[in-house]
Amino acid sequence: MNKNLHPIFAKRIQQVLDENGWSMADLSRRVMLSHTSVRKWASGTSVASGERLKRLSAVTGRPEYWFFMEPGDESEGERAEPKPRVLDEKEETLLSLFNQLPEAEKLRVILHTKAVLQEMDLLKNDVFDLINGLKK
Structure with a gap:
């Protein structure tokens, strides 16, 4: 149908x-x-x-x-x-490579990238806290 x-x-x-x-x-x-x-x-x-x-x-x-x-x-x-x-050359390359991965690997890459970004955010907050602590 x-x-x-x-x-x-x-x-x-x-x-x-x-x-x-x-x-x-x-x-x-x-x-x-x-x-x-x-x-x-x-x-x-x-x-x-x-x-x-x-x-x-x-x-x-x-x-x-x-x-x-x-x-x-x-x-x-x-x-x-x-x-x-419009995607730049690096974004186009990354997307092209990503699209070639099997679905399970795509999910793994997404989860890994999210974890890396969360870790970077935590580090940024730690640095911010250190800087504020030095100013006091």
């Missing part, structure tokens, strides 16, 4: 592809998902939600709710749409 259950979402995905000159493969790479997931979005058989919707919003520069609104429902002309942030 291959019904278009989410025609508005599918229209918006197609609009994003057309406006940016992207293929479905381009979008799948940018949102770090399989081509199959993006194809299901474009055909209206599924929609993005949760973290996937957040990534889609970040990549396209569109608010999350926009993907669920019929074109013309909001005053599109009245507000300037932010353009998606």
